[in-house]
Amino acid sequence: MSELRLLGPAEIRDLAELTGVTPTKKLGQNFVIDANTVRRIVRVAEVEAGDTVVEIGPGLGSLTLGLLEAGAAVIAVEIDGRLAEQLPVTVAQLAADATRRLTVIHQDALTVTSLPADPARLVANLPYNVSVPVLLHFLEHFPSLRSGVVMVQAEVGHRIAAGPGSKVYGAPSVKAAWYGTWRVAGTVSRQIFWPVPNVDSVLVGFERHERAGDESLRKRTFALVDAAFQQRRKTLRQSLSSVFGDPASAEAALEAAGIASSLRGEQLRLDDFVRLASGS
Template identity: 55%
Template sequence: MLGAAEIRELALGLELKPTKKLGQNFVIDPNTIHRIVSAAHLNSKDLVVEIGPGLGSLTLGILAKVPKVIVVEIDPRLAELLPVTIKKHSPNGQLLVVLADAMKVTELPGEPTALVANLPYNISVPVLLTFMQRFPSLEKGLVMVQAEVAHRLAASPGSKEYGSPSLKMAWYGPARLAGNISRSVFWPIPGVDSALVYFETNANRDQSIRAEVFSAIDQAFLQRRKTLRQALGNWAGSVAEAQEILLRAGVDPSARGEQLGIESFIRIAQAK
């Protein structure tokens, strides 16, 4: 496990100054790494994909639980150093490095069953949802994100945090908060606290209607205080047609999107 001094030393050797643009905030506390890995509920059969491994502290924690990790890293300096760090601290660990922007990755060297990542704050939700869509082999995941984002991802219908990210996450499977992370465990220290979100995927979703479900969700939350009858007018073709679709789906046309769970939106998409 890497300590704070070694992480700073590795960064110094690369002449690396962590950048906000790439969301580079490295975890320097070994106890936090243990918490993250424990909360991920990994087993020895899992093939883990990690997004943004940075200097490798979380990667090493994951390799203590599983034999192989795929990492996706956008910074070529970090991607080049990571195998050296892993070989030194976890000589039996297998590491597969993908040098790429996570938003542009369409293939991985293997079919991952678990996603574990300290996601960049600025693109955490798009990256998470993109990976869930592109890699259906994923069965579970544990992500560390900005605390505010974590509460949105795990929110329930009717809560103030509930919105499009909550529903889109729920499409892939139930998500729950798995702990808070203080900003003090990072280097450099970010301006916000973080939180962990754990999820398991639902393998029974009909992927052929995902785009229609997501489109309905987006329309429902463009003006979240509108009734669904009004909010889905453009999506359905007219307010009258939206009402008919909602009635066929067994949904009250005067309800608002923030009141509905993912199963209701699935029925709405199916009724179109």
């Protein structure tokens, strides 16, 4: 596809002034002002012409334009009404031929359970304050998503992609693993944002895989994961007693699943939690 005119620092500030938007921590708004970073995200996500991509929190449209430049159809979910209203206008001005490939949904991403088309990829600069809940929500409700790349706070990104035994391995790591394989796909400079955040960011990529098990098993598994990591220092015998009723019942269930009750949650793989949930 031919290159479009992407947004730079001056355009971002002009659009913010035009819409009356002052970036807020409450909504996790840090707008991308670097076209090279936008194209890098699109490239890492392997977005191709004809793909249907869902973007969460498009903001002023930096990444949206990059996705449209690649030839994708974009479904953009935006909670801020001013930004949702302005985005089609911005695209019409800078990429008139691409307007038919943009759909804007003005809604809180955590309440979205249906979309006008089935997206194959999720590509987004996720708001820092809700990145994990939003990511898991979309993976749960949209099985058509096969892959994606999200930009998140570095600490969060490393936690999502972490494996068992890592210091940052936790409930988000296990829940993300239910849906697919994850990797940290690169670091991002703070300077490509406006305003400049006080934290580092990373790109996290995923490839979805099919998992044996229905929604009931997923819920039981996630309940065990939440309990196991709610009190990280406690052994599974203690931490899972809230799920099984008491420590003795938790120990019996763990023994039946072939898991030592003296272990802690951070030592278990997703398959261990699934095996335990299958017997409960």
